[in-house]
Amino acid sequence: MNICVFLSAAELDDRYTRPAREFAKLLGKGGHTLVWGGSDVGLMKVVADGVQEAGGRLVGVSVQFLAAKAREGVDEMVIAGDLAERKRLLLEKSDAVVVMVGGTGTLDEATEILELKKHGHTDKPVVLLNTAGFYDGLKEQFRRMEDEGFLPRPLTDLVFFAEEPVGALAYLEESRGVA
Numbered sequence: 001m002n003i004c005v006f007l008s009a010a011e012l013d014d015r016y017t018r019p020a021r022e023f024a025k026l027l028g029k030g031g032h033t034l035v036w037g038g039s040d041v042g043l044m045k046v047v048a049d050g051v052q053e054a055g056g057r058l059v060g061v062s063v064q065f066l067a068a069k070a071r072e073g074v075d076e077m078v079i080a081g082d083l084a085e086r087k088r089l090l091l092e093k094s095d096a097v098v099v100m101v102g103g104t105g106t107l108d109e110a111t112e113i114l115e116l117k118k119h120g121h122t123d124k125p126v127v128l129l130n131t132a133g134f135y136d137g138l139k140e141q142f143r144r145m146e147d148e149g150f151l152p153r154p155l156t157d158l159v160f161f162a163e164e165p166v167g168a169l170a171y172l173e174e175s176r177g178v179a
Contacts, residue, residue, distance in 0.1 A: 001030075001032045001033070001095045001096060001172065001173070001176055001178055002032070002033045002035050002059065002093055002094045002095045002096075003027060003032050003033065003034060003035060003094060003095065003096050003097070003098060003172060004035040004036065004090050004091065004093070004094035004096070004097045004098070005023075005034060005035070005036045005047060005097075005098045005099075005100060006036075006037075006090075006097065006098070006099045006100065006102060006106045006109040006110055007020065007036070007037075007043050007044060007047060007099075007100035007101065007102050007106060008042055008043045008044070008100070008101055008102035008103055008105075008106060009037065009039045009041050009042040009043065009044045009045075009069070010042045010043060010102075010103070011041075011042050011043075012042065012043055012101070015131070015132045016043060016100075016101050016131055016132065016134075017043065017046050019129070019131045019132075019164070019165050020043055020046050020047050020050070020100055020101075020131070020165075021046055021047070021049075021050045022050075022165040022166075023047070023050075023098070023100070023129065023165035023168060023169065024046070024047040024048070024049070024050025024051045024054065024056075025050045025051075025053070025054045026054075026165055026166060026169045027050075027051050027054070027056055027169065028050065028051040028052065028053065028054025028055050028056030029054045029055065029056075030056075030169065030173070030178075031055075031056070032051075032056055032057075033056060033057040033058070033059055033075070034047065034048060034051040034056055034057070034058050034059065035059045035060075035061070035090055035093045035094045036048065036058075036059075036060060036061075036090075037060065037061060037062065037063075037066075037086070037090070038060025038061055038062035038066075038070045038071055038074070038077055038078075039060075039062065039066060039069045039070065039071065040069060040070065040071035040072070041069050043100065043101070043102075044071075045071070047100075048060075048071055048074075057075045058071070058074040058075050058076075059074070059075060059076045059077075059078075059093055060074050060076070060077045060078070061077075061078045061080055061086050061089045061090045061093065062077065062078070062079050062080070062086070063079065063080045063081075063082060063083055063085075063086045064079055064080070064081055064082070067079050083105075083108075087108075087109055087112055090109070091113060091116075091122070091124070094124065095124060095176060096124050096125045096126070096127075096172045096175065096176060097113050097124055097125070097126045097127070098126075098127045098128075098129055098168055098172070099126070099127065099128045099129065099135075100129050100131065101129075101131050101132075101134045110126075110128070113126055114126065114158050114159060117153075117157070117158050117159075118151065118152065118153060118158060125160065125171065125172050125175035125176065126158065126159045126160070127159070127160045127161075127162050127168045127171055127172060128159055128160070128161050128162070129162050129165065129168045130161050130162065130163050135161065139161055142155055142158075142159070143155065
């Protein structure tokens with residue numbers, strides 16, 4: 001499976017890097033391919049390192065203004081002209097999506113895939129990996145959107161919240177019929 005991971009390029013502490021590294025190792029050992037923003041810094045580097053060390057493939061999609069931070073030695077690297085093209089390419093190259101901790105860019109990417117799912121433009125499984133309760137507030141907001149009629153589909157049709165890396169990958173593999 002080609003698994004797109006949206007996540008931060010920031011340098012973060014162990015409560016975020018440990019689960020990210022764990023997920024990366026599971027992904028690589030499972031024979032999956034990481035599709036990610038291509039950066040070789042911060043949490044993006046942690047995940048790419050873990051996947052590569054575990055024998056997985058790396059497909060990066062960077063953007064022109066971040067090309068200097070792009071990881072070398074990957075299986076495939078594409079440099080998009082802008083962020084919109086980058087998001088489109090990341091989604092085109094993936095079978096499933098995992099959203100890890102991140103800032104506004106990660107939130108933008110997450111809401112775009114959920115909007116596409118909401119309108120039936122994709123059926124890719126989406127997991128929010130809720131490391132250290134990072135997305136508790138977002139989960140509450142999504143439930144409120146559902147309860148108050150803002151979502152035309154059940155929240156469970158749009159996204160799966162996983163508390164641990166093993167649950168995130170298990171959900172994706174089950175959703176895609178991969179054993």
